Amino acid sequence: MLMTTKPMFDLAYAGGFGVGAFNVNNMEITQGIIEACAKEKSPCILQISKGARKYANIRFLRRIIDACVEEYPNVPIAIHCDHGDTLDLIKACIADGYTSVMIDGSHHDFEHNIKLTADAVKIAHAAGVVVEAELGMLGGIEEDVVGLDAHEYEKNVEKFLTDPEQARDFYARTNIDSLAVAIGTSHGAFKFKHEPKLAFDRIEKIMKTCPGLPLVMHGSSSVPKEFIDLINKHGGNMPGTMGVPEEQIAKAVRQYGVCKVNIDTDLRLAMTAKIREVFATKPTEFDPRNYLGPARDAIVTMVQRKLQMLNSAGKADAIIAHWKKQGEPMPEVYGAKV
Ligand code: G3H
Ligand code: 13P
Ligand code: ZN
Secondary structure (H helix, E strand, C coil): CCCCCCHHHHHHHEEEEEEEEECCCCCHHHHHHHHHHHHHCCCCEEEHHHHHHHHHCCCHHHHHHHHHHHHHHCEEEEEEEEEEECCHHHHHHHHCCCCCCECCCCCCCCCHHHHHHHHHHHHHHHHHCCCEEEEECECCHHHHEEEEEEEHHHHHHHHCCCCHHHHHHHHHHHCEEEEEEECCCCCCCCCCCCCCCCCCHHHHHHHHHCCCEEEEECCCCCCCHHHHHHHHHHHCCCCCCCCCCHHHHHHHHCCCCCEEEEEEHHHHHHHHHHHHHHHHHHCCCCCCHHHHHHHHHHHHHHHHHHHHHCCCCCCCCHHHHHHHHHCCCCCCEECCCC
């Protein structure tokens, strides 16, 4: 069932679980995610980056997601814009029927970020769409924006974490629905040189300055060694990878206000490992169904593992009941004029 993230986060905040937000780029990835959610009776956020909109053509992606909504009425689904950077993109996403958008002004100065975010909130809320914003700077991709290398970022990480007092001001002046926080996670497969420790003390402080505000963790792939080994065994070359340990993510969603956990890299790894394995072990194979099919199965298994880790397995029915009880109409935003 299509909905905003609000009923998901209401229950996640109170119930000690996190909703997985998985990036979709094509049919097999989307099908793998939704099948896993159906098997685990879990909600999911299908998130679409600017790159995905361009790669797949949003009209195609939207129809794949429409099919998910029709085929899986018992899975709570939100469609989310990942790392939206302009108001024009936010407006386009709302017109395309997204139920949630991220406006990422974290690379701008504080006042600019507030203005951009507050404007996005006004536009989105008028259409019944919820808004995630970001404060602080994650590693992996975002440091490129300000010309830092990954090593410099890791050495000075404290400086880039979300400031709890700024978060208080930001929340009060923007009216956002959720906040992506920098607490030591990082995008991509090469996140850290050393085993990371998430800044739980920071999360605790942000929960105090922004009571009840659902928090979001980007860059939350764990980069499991077995998939890297499989990739490297079958012709890949990915030395020096490192992710966020799953125990730390499990702790963030169970004990703290982290309600949304973004995972893209681990799905890419699962898919790539399986395709490489098929190509290496069956050199005569040339039917795409025989490598994309196993890749899709690998996504199902990977997402099931994540849903269990996030403690969101089994929460689908309660979320749907909560959504209906709130009397929220199904978002009538598909094609809305903004
Ligand atoms: O945080 C970024 C996501 O992994 C999406 O990546 O921009 O390559 O689609 P992308
Ligand atoms: P990973 O690269 O850790 O999967 O993070 C994805 C993400 O944050 C998408 O916004
Ligand atoms: Zn991200």
